[in-house]
Amino acid sequence: MSGVDWRHPAEDPAPTPALGARPAEPVAAVLALGANLREPAETLDAAVAALSALPHVTDVQASPRAVTAPVGGPPGQPDYLNQVVTLRTDLAPWELLAVAHRLEQEHHRRREVRWGARTLDVDVIAYGDLVSDHPDLTLPHPRAAERGFVLLPWLWLDPDAVLAGRPVAELAALAADSPGVRRAEPERHRLLAGRDDVVPVRPRAPRAPGRDAIDGSAP
Structure with missing residues (x-):
């Protein structure tokens, strides 16, 4: 049995009142x-x-997808598919982080190598206007403003998007990796629907990640 601890901080109580409210x-x-x-x-x-x-x-609104080369981490990784999702929620920030972590768990994410290949990575980029400097949930995300693979899909979804008071379009133009970000070809079911930037077709019974804070049972 592996001695690695797969627990994530979001499985524990919120570390600050603001993140738990x-x-x-x-x-x-x-x-x-x-x-x-x-x-x-x-x-x-x-x-x-x-x-x-x-x-x-x-x-819930999902951006068109971007194909990007891995940034950092071990060499020889396959390209990534990246996507930005915007939504509205009355979950606490810490609960939303738990949602992100449980989604990763549902898809067998393992945190063995920093910036290594992964089945699914879900980052909380922004939560309203909340600013948090806690290391387990820094808001806005501390590196999002420099990541073209986040900024460009977000811009494709919302041309007027703003991050920490700056237009996402401006940040995307400055991001060093933006020239290597290319828009993924629309999938056939999207073309048949006449749109390439919609929330993907949902399976008959989508499985929600985890319980507790995301099933309405949390206080």
Whole structure:
């Protein structure tokens, strides 16, 4: 049996009152998804479908997907598919982080190598206007403003998007990796629908990730 501890900080209570507090009204949040193992397109479809099915989450919108070379980590990794999802939620920030972690677990994510290949990576990029400097959930995401593979899909979804007071379009133009980010070809079912930037077709019974904070049983 492996001696690696697969627990994630989000499985524990929120470390600060601000991260553990549910908002009085739903807030806008942004997630970044990426995958480069197994079947990345199917994985992203399933992740977006699961988010769309969750209690306390509405208005899920998924960006067109980007194909990008890995940034950092071991050499020889396959290219990534990256996507940005915007949504509205009345979950606490820490609960949303738990959602992200449980989605990764559902797709067998293992945190063995930093920036290594992964079946699914889900990052919380922004949660309303909340600013947090806690190391387990820094908001806005501390490196998102420099990542073209996050900024460009977000820009494709929302040309007026803003991150930490700066237009995403401006940040994307400055990101060093932006020239290597290319838009993925639309999948056939999207072409038949006449759109290439919609939330993927949902399976008949999408499986929501985990329980507790995301099934309405948490306080």
